Each structure stands twice: as C-alpha cells, then as structure tokens.
Amino acid sequence: MSLRAVLLDEDQLIAEKEDIDRLVQAFTHCDRFAASTPEQCATRIRFAEVVITNGTPLTREQLSQARHLRLILIGGTGYEYVDHQAASELGIALYNCREYGVDSIAQHTFALMLALTNSISQFQRTVRSQQWQQADTFCLLSEPISELKDKTLVIIGFGAIGQRVQALAQAFGMVVKLAELPGRPLRPERSALDALLPIADIVSLHCPLTDQTRTLFTAERLALMKPSAFLINTARGAIVDEQALAQALAKGRLAGAGIDVFCDEPPAPSHPLLSEALRDKVIATPHVAWGSAQARQKMVYQMVENVSHFTDGKRLRRVI
Known part of the structure; x- marks a missing residue:
C-alpha cells in the first residue's frame, strides 16, 4: 500500500x-x-x-x-x-x-541509585579537587557509602520496566516491595503505597502519568518516607511535586533523589532541584534513561x- x-x-x-x-x-x-x-x-x-x-x-x-x-x-x-x-x-x-527501552531504563535506574548510595559525584570532586592527593591515607572515605544488599526497594508501577528493576534489585540482594496506588483494591503480593513508604530505603517510580498519578508524591506523602531514603524517578516528572521534593531534601527530610524527568523539559536554570545547595543530594540527568x-x-x-x-x-x- x-x-x-x-x-x-x-x-x-x-x-x-x-x-x-x-x-x-x-x-x-x-x-x-x-x-x-x-x-x-x-x-x-x-x-x-x-x-x-x-x-x-x-x-x-x-x-x-x-x-x-x-x-x-x-x-x-x-x-x-x-x-x-x-x-x-x-x-x-x-x-x-x-x-x-525496558533494559535501558532499568539500567539507568540503578545508575542513579548507585550514584546516590556510593556518593559518586562527591568522590569525583574529591579526586578532581586534589583533596585525595593531599591526604595522608591510601583511601579517602570522606563521604558515606551504603550497600544495596538488604535495603528495601519499593517499586511503583510493575509493568515491563518495573519487573526488570525487580530482577536487578534481587540480584543485588535487595528486599523488593510492590506498591498499590491509592484508591485501587489491593492485588496479591502488593501493599498500599502509604504503608510501604515508612519502611522504604529507596522508592523507584515506573508508573505512567495519569490523573491518578499526577502529583502522587505530595509534601504529605514525601513526609512519610525516612530521612535516610532516596527517591528515583525515571517515569514522568509530574508524578512528583518538585517544589515539595526540593524542600524535603533541603530540610533533611529525605537523603537524596535521582531524577531523569521533570515537569517542564528542559527545566529552567532556576529549578529548585538544580540549586547549588542540593548538588550533593540530587543526581539529575536530561531525560536519557530510555536512550541507549x-x-x-x-x-x-x-x-x-x-x-x-x-x-x-x-x-x-x-x-x-
């Protein structure tokens, strides 16, 4: 034809x-x-x-x-x-x-996780700024490193990408929990999102942007998470209240965030998540998780x- x-x-x-x-x-x-x-x-x-x-x-x-x-x-x-x-x-x-982009996005999800848990950006600056070279020891553990093993990962959205992330998480020895979106009846092997947030070490978003998921992560929902927890978003920017996330990070109510997507793309230079004050708490990439x-x-x-x-x-x- x-x-x-x-x-x-x-x-x-x-x-x-x-x-x-x-x-x-x-x-x-x-x-x-x-x-x-x-x-x-x-x-x-x-x-x-x-x-x-x-x-x-x-x-x-x-x-x-x-x-x-x-x-x-x-x-x-x-x-x-x-x-x-x-x-x-x-x-x-x-x-x-x-x-x-299933494998590409799952891989990028873990790249963001590992960058946060292993303080990659901070250690990079340590080497580039000659701090390590000026130290008296063979290693310079100036930043925290936390293993993924035994950490609780909460996955929101369990399509092909969420399932691939689960498989990778299990290979790391993580404890995986699947969240049910608010307002939906609980399905087997899933728990209510708000019940899982207080026990999550890392939350990873893999759900589509719908009327139900828009601004799913409000200030109130972010407050349910542990101060030591990380939020990873490779789904859609508008699932998260970006201003609320920036405030939670700035006030120490959340340890860090790995963000590949924003509400407006590209984000404005003055975007709160890109502020210099949050440079050690936010790993941001330009909507490239899908792009292998x-x-x-x-x-x-x-x-x-x-x-x-x-x-x-x-x-x-x-x-x-």
Missing part, C-alpha cells in the same frame, strides 16, 4: 540517520522536517496520509483539516500531546512504541513495523 507521510520533528526522534532513513523508506514519499511550529504543522499535515511525531502536538483543529490523514505514528510510548479523542472520532489510527543506542534502534524498528501492522489491519501497538 502506497502512503504519503510527513515527519514533523526528526530531531526529536534522536535516532541514527540510517535508522530514520529506513523508516522513511517505508513510504512512497515522506517530507522530513527537523521541527515544526503549530502553524507549520497545520500546513505540513494537510495532505499527508501518515504523520510521524515524537512530541509535536496535534490538535483537533489540525486533525480536522487533514482530510487525507489515516495514521499517526508516535515515536515513543506517550501520546498525550495528540488529541487522540479527536483522532478516534475522525477515524485516524494511532500507533505507539512499547517496551523498547539499542533502545533507540528498537523504537524506530517498531515504527517501521507499525506501518506494516496498519496496512495489514493488525492492532499490535495500536492505541486507537
């Missing part, structure tokens, strides 16, 4: 050129744009049968004017920036990518597969 496509934001796919070329070759013709403003987007999708986007919003008005549009390909899992209700009403199929070379390649390959799924009438990875 011949299809005319438009790629609205090639730069945001963050994939190797040869992989994107493979995606483009799935179509009879594909217009490629590094980025698209809302005004440009309306014009660029007007005659397209397929739209490829990885963050460029698609509104009801834009979709209504794209009379030839049959398929939206999402370069990732989240599609909250697309008016999917409008797409459904207009008969436009929407496919996303799934579980391509292998994961990015899998994502684009899934997009190519999704074109075939659509033309063959298959619903694998179809959202609407």
